[in-house]
Amino acid sequence: MPRGPVMLDVEGLELAAVDRERLAHPLVGGVILFTRNYAEPAQLAALTASIRAMRDSRLIVAVDHEGGRVQRFRAGFTAIPPMRLLGETWDRDVAQAAREAEALGRTIAGELRPRGIDFSFTPVLDLDFGSSGVIGDRAFHRNPNAVAHLASALRRGLNAGGMAAVGKHFPGHGFVAADSHTDVPVDGRPMTAIAADDLVPFGALVRGGLEAIMPAHVIYPEVDDKPAGYSRVWLQEILRGRLGFDGVIFSDDLGMAGAHTAGDIVARAEAAVVAGCDVVLTCNDFAAADDLLSRWTPPPQPDLARRWARMAGK
Numbered sequence: 001m002p003r004g005p006v007m008l009d010v011e012g013l014e015l016a017a018v019d020r021e022r023l024a025h026p027l028v029g030g031v032i033l034f035t036r037n038y039a040e041p042a043q044l045a046a047l048t049a050s051i052r053a054m055r056d057s058r059l060i061v062a063v064d065h066e067g068g069r070v071q072r073f074r075a076g077f078t079a080i081p082p083m084r085l086l087g088e089t090w091d092r093d094v095a096q097a098a099r100e101a102e103a104l105g106r107t108i109a110g111e112l113r114p115r116g117i118d119f120s121f122t123p124v125l126d127l128d129f130g131s132s133g134v135i136g137d138r139a140f141h142r143n144p145n146a147v148a149h150l151a152s153a154l155r156r157g158l159n160a161g162g163m164a165a166v167g168k169h170f171p172g173h174g175f176v177a178a179d180s181h182t183d184v185p186v187d188g189r190p191m192t193a194i195a196a197d198d199l200v201p202f203g204a205l206v207r208g209g210l211e212a213i214m215p216a217h218v219i220y221p222e223v224d225d226k227p228a229g230y231s232r233v234w235l236q237e238i239l240r241g242r243l244g245f246d247g248v249i250f251s252d253d254l255g256m257a258g259a260h261t262a263g264d265i266v267a268r269a270e271a272a273v274v275a276g277c278d279v280v281l282t283c284n285d286f287a288a289a290d291d292l293l294s295r296w297t298p299p300p301q302p303d304l305a306r307r308w309a310r311m312a313g314k
Contacts, residue, residue, distance in 0.1 A: 003029030003057050003308045005273060005298050007250070007281045008289045013039055015050050018286075023054045025293045029308055030060035032283060033117070034072055041076045041115055048116025060311050065108055065120035068137055078107050083124060086150050087141035098153040105157020105165075113162050118313045120158075121214060121250070123151040125167045125201040126174035134181065135174045144200035151201055152208055164311050166250065167205050169216035170239060171228060172198025176218060181256050184227070185218045194220065203243050211310045212248040213239065215277070217258025226275070230262055235276030248307040251277045255285045265292045273298055278307050 007030035010019040022028065031051050038044055052058045064070050068082025086104075090097035108120055125147060126132070128139035140150045155165040171194055178185035187194075202213070215229040224233040229251050239245045251272040252258075254265060262271040265288040269280045278301065282289045 001026055001055055001057060002305050003060065005029060005279050005301060005304060006269070006292065007032055007060075007062070007279050009034060009283050010037060010051070011286065013037060013043055014047055020054065022289060022293065023051065023059060027293050027296065027298070028059065029279060030062060032281060033061065033063045034284070038073045044073065045115045052116060060118045060308060061116055062119050062121060063112070063117055064122075065112060066122045066124060066138060067104070070138060077111050080104060080108060082137035083140045083150070084128065084137035087128070087139070087146055090141060090146045090150060094149070097150060101150045101153035102157040105154040106161050107157070109158045109161020109163035113313065119164045119166065119311055121166045121168060123154045123165060123167060124169075125151055125205065126169055126172050127198055129175045131177045132174050133177070139174055144197050148201040148204035151205060155205065155208070155210065162313050164211035166212040166214055167202055167210050168214035169218070169252065170202055170213050171216070171220070171234060173216040173218055174198070181258070184258050184261060187218055187220050188222065189220070190222045194223070199243070206243045206245045210245070210247060212250055213245060214250045214252055217252050217256055227258060227261060229259065229277065230271040230275045232275050240276065248279060248311060249277045251280045253281045253283045255283055255288060266296045269296055269298070273301070278304055
């Protein structure tokens with residue numbers, strides 16, 4: 001059975017019968033793990049092995065393991081610092097900051113891959129404008145060239161450890177104060193301003209072969225009236241067309257408030273895929289996941305298998 005376009009989560013430290021039923025559904029292609037799914041490294045390895053054993057075309061397993069505030073697995077893993085610290089090093093010593101970024105990428109991959117994790121949703125390519133609490137110290141720097149340099153180094157480390165990278169949150173979540181987990185952020189800047197700043201790191205990593213990108217649940221009304229994750233303008237014309245990106249586009253979690261503009265969970269998934277997302281995420285809402293799996297018939301996605309394969313570990 002080929003991998004489908006839905007990535008969802010599981011309930012606990014091991015697969016329950018209801019998890020197995022969901023993961024066997026043909027729409028499912030991957031699993032994202034959270035803190036509730038982790039006790040210690042051996043348990044994690046057993047959980048991911050059971051997920052991988054579910055299907056002939058094994059399910060892809062991922063996690064948010066950026067460092068700082070966003071690191072789901074802690075006990076038994078290296079504490080990854082917030083990326084802002086690398087930016088502060090960059091201000092003093094560019095070469096040293098790049099070495100540290102690459103080393104952290106190697107550490108992330110070197111600790112996750114042996115436990116059955118295919119990739120982390122990292123690096124954050126948003127700029128630190130000083131106004132976004134949800135981004136904040138997750139961003140490397142305000143300078144787009146610094147972000148591009150450090151994120152590229154981190155990706156080299158991930159790749160050296162056999163892991164793909166996911167740049168987020170396209171085209172940039174750092175300027176708006178509102179948090180898309182709880183609000184519908186609106187960034188009113190013109191395209192010229194966004195292109196001159198926020199798109200620089202995305203463009204640099206795309207040219208370097210970045211494997212995947214996650215768009216923001218942010219509306220940029222000077223460009224389109226839809227959030228970027230539901231926008232053909234952002235995903236098809238700008239990301240695929242202008243930037244030339246050919247990797248995987250993952251939606252951000254469709255349960256976030258910023259995603260609710262499209263309607264119910266089926267309408268959200270449909271809007272994301274029609275706009276250009278390859279894979280949709282539904283997290284922390286098992287009723288919504290069950291509704292999506294029972295009612296959604298996605299449009300044809302001829303590139304899905306090829307793009308999923310890029311995330312399966314190197």
